[in-house]
Amino acid sequence: MSAKHVVLTVAYDGTAYCGFQRQRPGPKASIQEVLEGAIGRALGAPVRLVGAGRTDAGVHAEKQVVSFRAATTIPLPRLPYAVNRFLPPDIVVTGALEAGDRFHPRFSAASKVYRYTIWRAEFPSPFLRRYSWHRPEPLDVEAMRRAASFLVGRQDFAALGAAGRPVRDTVRTVFRCEVEERPPLLVVRVEADGFLYKMVRTIVGTLVEVGRGKLAPEGVREILASRDRRRAGPAAPALGLCLEDVRYHSVDTPAGLL
Amino acid sequence: MSAKHVVLTVAYDGTAYCGFQRQRPGPKASIQEVLEGAIGRALGAPVRLVGAGRTDAGVHAEKQVVSFRAATTIPLPRLPYAVNRFLPPDIVVTGALEAGDRFHPRFSAASKVYRYTIWRAEFPSPFLRRYSWHRPEPLDVEAMRRAASFLVGRQDFAALGAAGRPVRDTVRTVFRCEVEERPPLLVVRVEADGFLYKMVRTIVGTLVEVGRGKLAPEGVREILASRDRRRAGPAAPALGLCLEDVRYHSVDTPAGLL
Secondary structure, three states, X not given: OOOEEEEEEEEEOHHHOOEOOOOOOOOOOXXXXXXXXXXXXXHXXXXXXXXXXXXXXXXXXXXXXXXXXXXXXXXXXXXXXXXHOOOOOOEEEEEEEEOOOOOOOOOOEEEEEEEEXXXXXXXXXXXXXXXXXXXXXXXXXXXXXXHHHOOOEEEEOHHHOOOOOOOOOOEEEEEXXXXXXXXXXXXXXXXXXXXXOOHHHXXXXXXXXXXXXXXXXXXXXXXXXXXXXXXXXXXXXXXXXXXXXXXXXXXXXXXXXX | OOOXXXXXXXXXXXXXXXXXXXXXXXXXXXXXXXXXXXXXXXXXXXXXXXXXXXXXXXXXXXXXXXXXXXXXXXXXHHHHHHHHOOOOOOEEEEEEEEOOOOOOOOOOEEXXXXXXXXXOOOOOOOOOOOOOEEOOOOOXXXXXXXXXXXXXXXXXXXXXXXXXXXXXXXXXXXXEEEEEEEOOEXXXXXXXXXXXXXXXXXXXHHHHHHHOOOOXXXXXHHHHHHOOHXXXXXXXXXXXXXXXXXXXXXXXXXXXXX
C-alpha cells in the first residue's frame, strides 16, 4: 500500500477556533489540529497536513484546500464521509482528490479569493451575526468602489498589512477588489496571488472609512504609496471574513481543483 | 401617561428555544418569556405580549409580530434599542410601531408566510446547518412543483396537520405554495390565512417524498381528500422552518405593517 498525496476541500465556521494553524495550547483549538485528529482516526494513522490559507481566529472558509500524504485503502469518494464522522458539525470535508507529488496547497495556488460580508440593516441579524460585520450607518458605495479600484494591480501593500509583522516582500498582485450590493448585505470580494497578515480586513476597514466619508477614495492611493500601516483604517473584525476559493493552474494539481 | 398599544417586529434564531410560546418550566426558555423579560426591564414594568405565530421549538423567525400594552415615555424609534440591550444576540427587535385598540397580531393577520430551506449539496453546510434541512439525494423539483400546486386554495388540510391534535376546523386557504431553486438550496414558501400544527413541515415532508419519487404529485390530492394524517409524509425537521412575514390589511393596523 503506497502513500497517496490526498487533497481535501474543507468548509468551516471559524467562530469557535483560534484559526487554521496549529498554535500553542490555548482555550480554543485550531482547525488544523481538529482536522488532523479526525483524518488520523479515519485512517488509523497520524497525518500532518498543509493548508492553502492560514485563516485567523474567527475567520471562516467555504473552500479551504489541505493536503497530506497517507497510505489508505479508503476509496477517495468515501474519504469525506469517513473523516466527517469524526468532525464536529462546524467543520465539513466537502471533497477528496489525489494530487501529484509537486502539488502544494499554498505554493501551487495561483490566487485566493476572500469574501467579506457587511450587514447594513439598522439592527443586527440573529442569523448572520456570526458571519457578518454590522455597520448600520449610511455608506457611500460608489466611493467605496472607486477606492477599491485603486487596490487592483501589482503593488506594495505594506500600508495594508498588519502592523508589527515585518515581512520582507510586501508586494502582492490584487486581481480584483469588488464591492457588491445585495441589500441588506454589502459584500467585498478580493482576489490576489497572496495576502499580507490581516490585509483583507484592513482593506475592508479602510473601504468603510471611505464609505463613511472619513477618507476620500483617492486617499487609498496615498495610503498605499506611504507604505505606512498607521495611515490605513482599522482592521474589520474577523467574523465577516471567509476564504471563498483557492485557484490553481499549476502542474500536479488534481483535475477537480482546476 | 396613558398606556400605548405597542407592536414590535422581532427576528430570532430559534435553535436554543422551546418555541415562541411560554411553556411549563423546562431546560429551554421560550422566545415569549425572554422577550417579556427584556421589554419589562427596558420599560421598568412587567408586560404580557401576544404573538402572530406560535413557532415551534427550533423554528426561526425573520419577522414575528408581537404586541403589548404599556405606559412608556420611550420614543418608539428608540424602543428597539432599549429592548435589544436586554436581549441575547439570537433575538433581535427590528422595529416598533403603535397600533389602534382593535389590532391583534394573530387575529388581524390576513396571512402568514413561512419559508422552508433545504440544503441539497452532497455534504452539510457548516454555515446553514442550523437553518436548513440537509437532503443530498436527487429530488425531482418539477414533480414537487406540480404537487405544490394542488395545495393552493381553500381546502381541508386535516391530512397535513399534526396527528393527535384535534382541531374543530381544519379548513385553511393556502394562497401560494412555491418551490424555488437557488442551488444548492431548495426553498419552499407557503402563504396561508392560517396553519394547522406542523402543517408547513408536513407539507415539506410530503413534497420531498414526491421529489424522491415515493409519491406521485397527484397523490397529494388524494392525501388531502382522505383527511387522514397517516397518509402524508413525515414532518420535515424544525430547523429548516422560518416565519418570514405576517401580512395585515385590517383596521387599526399600524401603517408600517401594511
